[in-house]
Amino acid sequence: MRGSILEKYGLTHLNVTHVSQQFWCERQVELSLECPREDTAATLAGQEIHKEYLLELMRETEVATLTADDAAYVLLLNIRNGLEQLMSEGITRELYVFGRAAGFPIAGIIDELSLKDGHVVILDHKTRLRPTLPPPPSVKPTEIQVMLYRKLLEDVRNGDYTYEDFIADTGLKEGGAISDELRGQLGSEGMAVEDGSVARLAREVFEQFTSLPQLSDFLIVRYIHQERGDHIGDKAILYDSRFLTHKLAHAGQFWEGQRKAARAGFREKWKCNYCEYKESLCMARPGAESAP
Numbered sequence: 001m002r003g004s005i006l007e008k009y010g011l012t013h014l015n016v017t018h019v020s021q022q023f024w025c026e027r028q029v030e031l032s033l034e035c036p037r038e039d040t041a042a043t044l045a046g047q048e049i050h051k052e053y054l055l056e057l058m059r060e061t062e063v064a065t066l067t068a069d070d071a072a073y074v075l076l077l078n079i080r081n082g083l084e085q086l087m088s089e090g091i092t093r094e095l096y097v098f099g100r101a102a103g104f105p106i107a108g109i110i111d112e113l114s115l116k117d118g119h120v121v122i123l124d125h126k127t128r129l130r131p132t133l134p135p136p137p138s139v140k141p142t143e144i145q146v147m148l149y150r151k152l153l154e155d156v157r158n159g160d161y162t163y164e165d166f167i168a169d170t171g172l173k174e175g176g177a178i179s180d181e182l183r184g185q186l187g188s189e190g191m192a193v194e195d196g197s198v199a200r201l202a203r204e205v206f207e208q209f210t211s212l213p214q215l216s217d218f219l220i221v222r223y224i225h226q227e228r229g230d231h232i233g234d235k236a237i238l239y240d241s242r243f244l245t246h247k248l249a250h251a252g253q254f255w256e257g258q259r260k261a262a263r264a265g266f267r268e269k270w271k272c273n274y275c276e277y278k279e280s281l282c283m284a285r286p287g288a289e290s291a292p
């Protein structure tokens, strides 16, 4: 990671949305790392709808984590519960996934996984102000996003991303265990903690991933009206691993620091009308290139 954009901004890993949003405007992603975006009414409304969907299927329990081992344990516990729910009830929501892409550790949260005809189907919810499906340029980052989710899930399922990779990427120690405080909180919620070993739980979660059924090649994007909450329509995206590999190689050059961030191209200048960084901030700093 030396000399990479991650090192420059003190990131330990990429998020799936960092990469998918590159395919909207790479310069905007770079500026969001320099000057983090503030939540807008639209993003808050979207978060609210996501939470409602989550609570339809799950009970939310708040626990305080004191250490990195505590945080990793809770994250892994959520994954274990989500995978158990998928296999027993045929559906789960907000499943955290991780792996490597474009040469970097990366993580993301899949909105919904369900079982259909013996396959695991990935679904992502998008909220929209207009009651219509989006035009093709807006779908491009979403295509990358859902394909990337499938790649990460497939990699852990196939053993291409292993427990050892996870330990190396997160820096967790084999002998790490949760704090007594977290053990007490989980116990009071009726959750069995066993020995509280992070490594043991991580191994268990990796075992669960490898026993998942085949993944569907059809990835669903469900559009929901932001104000009314009703269903606008779905788009099915066909997974294409060669296409994704090609796009990730291009994306990786930016994260490696091998090329400058590309701005929205000449025919995409309309995107700047919706951009909080506007062209003044975007153009103020030297370095970015126009997209070809």
Ligand code: SF4
Pocket: 025, 026, 027, 028, 031, 263, 264, 271, 272, 275, 276, 277, 278, 279, 282, 283
């Ligand atoms: S103003 Fe345009 S080119 Fe600049 S970051 Fe925003 S969308 Fe990209």
